[in-house]
Amino acid sequence: MAFKSSGINPKRFHRSQLKFYIFLVPFSIFMALPIVFIVNHAFKPLDELYAFPPRFFVQQPTTENFRNLFQLAESSGIPLSRYLFNSIFVTVLVVILSIALSTLAGYALSKKQFKGKKLLLEMNNTALMFVPIAVMIPRFLTVSLIGIEDTFLAHILPLIAMPVGLFLIKQFIDQIPDSLIEAAVMDGANDLKIYWKIILPLIKPAIATAAILAFQLVWNDLETSTLYTTSENMRTLAFFMSTLAAQTNVVVGQGMAAVASLIMFVPNLVLFIILQSKVMNTMAHSGLK
């Protein structure tokens, strides 16, 4: 008897899938442990944080750590809300600008013929592998050279051009049939109108995906705060939180650091859950040739 073809994307449960669950369930528990831990740790009162033997799950949840964190920020002169505002302001602007610029460029790179197109694509694909940390020194010099140090621009400008975002968007636009655009041209639509009325609505999943990636990048970014700003009130939540994590040995610090981790992590998670089906839709076109 010939081998019955595999069950990729099955519609319903079958006994043959059980063997996967036997492996996946323990493995996923292991993967999720640190995250479950941080949630529990954030709500532990002081005596449970330092209980011996250490306990994994919280017994009497309290919001003490949250209050301590706010108080600590308050006493250092800069309220937590300032870091939070900086983070949100910077993140929102970078996400919006990054999407706007990537979709514009993606449209031109996918649907237009012009000189240097191949070179540009090649350059962007090479830049996918660009690890920011490897060139942080010249980037730092660039920022000080154009004189945007210690301003919001120093947080925003360096992060807008995101090669992965452009790459995914361009791949997605490639799927839009040329005939659709030709028909619009016949009807007298100009490029801007085609971009706005045809391209953007059709690539919503890719936009959502690029937005998530940009969000994760900016929200977690430490580089801009550490290197491009000098005054404390220009720094972001990610920075503040990393300074907390560095003092975990101080009593009480652990609980607050856990709270800060949770505050950093939850927005990422929520956004991803909301947009996950769109992400998967985009990833189907993520192939690199």
Add this chain to the structure above:
Amino acid sequence: MKGNKKNPYLFLLPYLSLFTLFIIVPVLMAIFLSFTNFNTIEAPDFIGFLNYINLITQDEIFMQYVLPNTILFAVIVGPGGYILSFILAWILAQLTRIPRTIFALIFYSPSMTAGIAMAVVWRVIFSGNQLGYANNILMNMGVITEPIIWLQDTRYILLIMIVVALWSSMGVGFLAMMSGVLNIDESLYEAGAIDGVKNRFQELIYITIPSMRPQMLFGAVMAIVGTFSSGAVGVQLTGANPTPSYAGQLMVNHIEDYGFIRFEMGYAAALSVILLLIIYLFAYISKKLFSET
């Protein structure tokens, strides 16, 4: 289209200018500075290949610790994380939709934490006294009798860094490969069965992987980027740069050490250039492996 030949450039201009300013220029600048002696205060001073010569002949820490650490870390975390991502993506694709989504979410979430947000968790788990979770569990099991100071002990730092990096390695590449598996045309499998594919393993080698080469390559590139970016985790875990006895020192930390602690920017730039070359080499190899033939 309609003679407005300048339009594509207008569409590209905003992206391209920022791309040039913050990606191209820094790379070129790194190459230029790597041939100079530059302390950020005085103007850079051209010294030819001296930085590179020093790197190979004088920098004992680099040769003795940083390079071997980086290679060990990259070889385990890169291919390890990549293969793990692929196997998980392949298995998940064979589940029904809802459990698949839930598992995918669990595997993907560590990569969202970007190392930084989670450093605190690892520092508590691997805390050096008997209050630490890892110590407590191992002591209860009778594996060890005295608490291990995990994050200061030169024998364990690199190992813990590798575990943490692997834990967070199921990122965008993992999602891409999962869609890749899901989007393979089913008739290919049927044709394969007729042509004599006998089991899942043969199916994987002869049908699944060849049909999703572009996603495999994207995943590989993302794995390379992830591996080299997560290198900073050692400094976050131990809370010091350099890490204790350089046991967890990777190239990114070495760059930071020279650039921002000792302010020898020229030398740090030479290190950056070497790192970029290493990354490029890895990407080139993956490209050769997965490009359509």
